[in-house]
Amino acid sequence: MLRIATLFPDLLGTYGDSGNGLVLAQRARARGINAILTPVELDDEVPDASIYLLGGGEDGPQRLACDLLAKSTFPSRVRDGAYVLAVCAGLQILGQSFSIEGDEEYEGLGAVDVVTRRGSERSVGEMSVQVGKKLLVGFENHGGVTALHAPTNPLGTIVRGRGNDGVVDGYRTANIWATYAHGPVLALNPWLADEILATVLGYELEPIESVADRLYDERCAALSSR
Amino acid sequence: MGLKISPNLLAYLAKGRTVILVSGTNGKTTTTAMVAAGWGGEVTTNSTGANMPAGHVAAMAASRGVRVVLEVDEAWLPEVVQSVHPAIVVLLNLSRDQLDRANEVRQMAERWRACLGDADSRVVIANANDPLVVYAASAAENVRWCDVPTLWLADARSCPKCTKALVHQSSAWHCACGFAKPLDDTTILREELFVDGVAVPLELSIPGRFNEANAALAITALKEVGVSPIDAAHRLKDLHGVAGRFTLRKWEGRRLQLLLAKNPSGFEALLSTIADDASDIWVAINARIADGRDPSWLYDVPFERLRGHRVWCLGDRRLDLATRLEYADVDFEVVDDIDVLPVAPEPVLLLANYTAFSEWLTRSSLC
Numbered sequence: 001m002l003r004i005a006t007l008f009p010d011l012l013g014t015y016g017d018s019g020n021g022l023v024l025a026q027r028a029r030a031r032g033i034n035a036i037l038t039p040v041e042l043d044d045e046v047p048d049a050s051i052y053l054l055g056g057g058e059d060g061p062q063r064l065a066c067d068l069l070a071k072s073t074f075p076s077r078v079r080d081g082a083y084v085l086a087v088c089a090g091l092q093i094l095g096q097s098f099s100i101e102g103d104e105e106y107e108g109l110g111a112v113d114v115v116t117r118r119g120s121e122r123s124v125g126e127m128s129v130q131v132g133k134k135l136l137v138g139f140e141n142h143g144g145v146t147a148l149h150a151p152t153n154p155l156g157t158i159v160r161g162r163g164n165d166g167v168v169d170g171y172r173t174a175n176i177w178a179t180y181a182h183g184p185v186l187a188l189n190p191w192l193a194d195e196i197l198a199t200v201l202g203y204e205l206e207p208i209e210s211v212a213d214r215l216y217d218e219r220c221a222a223l224s225s226r
Numbered sequence: 227m228g229l230k231i232s233p234n235l236l237a238y239l240a241k242g243r244t245v246i247l248v249s250g251t252n253g254k255t256t257t258t259a260m261v262a263a264g265w266g267g268e269v270t271t272n273s274t275g276a277n278m279p280a281g282h283v284a285a286m287a288a289s290r291g292v293r294v295v296l297e298v299d300e301a302w303l304p305e306v307v308q309s310v311h312p313a314i315v316v317l318l319n320l321s322r323d324q325l326d327r328a329n330e331v332r333q334m335a336e337r338w339r340a341c342l343g344d345a346d347s348r349v350v351i352a353n354a355n356d357p358l359v360v361y362a363a364s365a366a367e368n369v370r371w372c373d374v375p376t377l378w379l380a381d382a383r384s385c386p387k388c389t390k391a392l393v394h395q396s397s398a399w400h401c402a403c404g405f406a407k408p409l410d411d412t413t414i415l416r417e418e419l420f421v422d423g424v425a426v427p428l429e430l431s432i433p434g435r436f437n438e439a440n441a442a443l444a445i446t447a448l449k450e451v452g453v454s455p456i457d458a459a460h461r462l463k464d465l466h467g468v469a470g471r472f473t474l475r476k477w478e479g480r481r482l483q484l485l486l487a488k489n490p491s492g493f494e495a496l497l498s499t500i501a502d503d504a505s506d507i508w509v510a511i512n513a514r515i516a517d518g519r520d521p522s523w524l525y526d527v528p529f530e531r532l533r534g535h536r537v538w539c540l541g542d543r544r545l546d547l548a549t550r551l552e553y554a555d556v557d558f559e560v561v562d563d564i565d566v567l568p569v570a571p572e573p574v575l576l577l578a579n580y581t582a583f584s585e586w587l588t589r590s591s592l593c
Contacts, residue, residue: 010383014322016525019553026553042383042391058330060389125519139520183522187549211552211560215545
């Protein structure tokens with residue numbers, strides 16, 4: 001059984017981020033795996049789950065989500081190796097600190113050694129990232145510049161767009177995938193959804209046919225032609 | 227926008243006229259058409275949906291009538307309010323839309339609030355069920371609160387004032403900080419419409435509960451400029467379509483009912499009106515500049531409601547739509563060539579976002 005918990009979709013769900021949980025659940029179900037998708041609401045305890053999803057959000061809701069998570073069991077779960085996919089604001093919350101409104105620094109959950117400062121301008125547009133042999137395609141819309149401190153590795157290298165700093169995007173630890181490609185990044189990148197599922201479940205998955213593969217090919221082609 | 231419009235020009239054109247401004251994420255064009263229709267007589271309006279200052283100047287320069295109603299893009303509302311000095315500002319709703327351009331919906335509410343807090347003697351007609359609208363409008367001195375059905379509240383789960391969680395209880399909502407739904411509403415729409423305690427018969431010719439809400443705000447606005455709600459409601463019966471929306475059109479042997487939805491709340495409102503009859507539905511999605519370049523919002527639309535229907539996926543981003551529908555367990559066909567679309571005797575519903583809607587409007591003609 002696979003339990004997918006989407007954390008505070010009301011706060012961190014600005015750009016269709018709830019799509020990531022849906023994609024993981026449906027791709028697991030397509031392989032006969034019983035998947036349960038649980039949105040964790042504002043007053044809920046953080047439940048046991050196979051993987052936790054953090055989405056993007058506006059400044060105020062991002063701070064509130066961070067405060068709620070800091071008081072919950074979530075930070076210790078992540079330290080103990082719980083799997084997490086974090087996009088955009090979620091990526092920033094897991095770090096040591098982030099500055100969003102003005103230059104006021106806000107304390108993050110400290111799950112990874114990364115620091116986000118406010119950049120001089122927002123980065124808005126389609127992005128692509130080389131992740132190993134695969135290209136990750138997505139859309140970013142954020143004002144953060146994120147610095148990774150050793151030994152935290154990036155998720156991949158920027159081909160197009162800004163990501164953390166114009167050079168690399170996100171980070172990848174033993175149990176966390178983090179990217180600035182916001183919203184339903186797993187809908188656009190079925191290979192990443194399957195990689196995450198295989199890691200969480202601990203075994204290789206049979207390939208499945210999906211119109212998402214056509215979408216992925218189309219976005220890769222669109223991003224290389226412009 | 228290439229053309230820089232002088233605020234003085236707008237102010238000059240508005241001088242001596244009674245101006246009603248209509249803004250919000252959804253329903254601007256329809257509500258503006260309702261105000262114009264309900265007012266009666268000659269009304270100057272930007273009926274083509276040209277809702278930025280260049281469009282306002284064009285509309286007001288083309289006619290010298292005293293009565294003016296203008297649809298205003300949300301982001302332009304503060305500038306237009308300051309130069310036009312409207313008698314009335316109608317605030318419909320505020321939700322996520324084209325976030326690649328407008329960034330954040332809460333910032334928009336802050337900007338509205340800042341522009342409405344001055345001492346100008348205008349009346350604000352505001353949707354009391356939308357916390358972001360209430361936050362913006364409560365800065366104004368004269369507000370007429372309208373308690374109308376509002377489906378989409380996903381952007382107001384946390385308090386616009388203090389970011390704590392808003393508590394929603396049946397038809398009301400409040401926050402621990404004291405921010406709450408205003409209770410001194412003067413317009414109420416439930417089974418019936420009441421304006422200042424008087425029942426107003428509402429028989430619209432265009433579909434959707436959301437259009438009844440739009441009509442309630444339009445009628446309330448008109449009452450403030452001296453039009454009796456019953457007369458206004460009576461005139462609204464004759465409004466059958468707005469800029470190609472809702473009316474029946476024909477294309478290559480097919481009959482189509484074109485519906486425009488530009489964002490999750492608009493789509494949710496339209497999906498709630500679709501009959502549970504397993505009919506085919508066409509949906510066209512683009513992601514051009516006017517639509518917003520990021521179609522992530524497809525995952526905020528409850529497409530699961532279309533289970534049992536077959537959806538024909540059209541537009542530049544038909545594969546994004548098809549992927550969304552596949553994950554929603556909805557039957558779909560990806561249409562790479564529109565000539566293969568089925569010909570059926572029954573009219574088919576075509577839901578489209580902004581530029582896709584324009585394409586289909588051009589391609590089709592009135593029945």
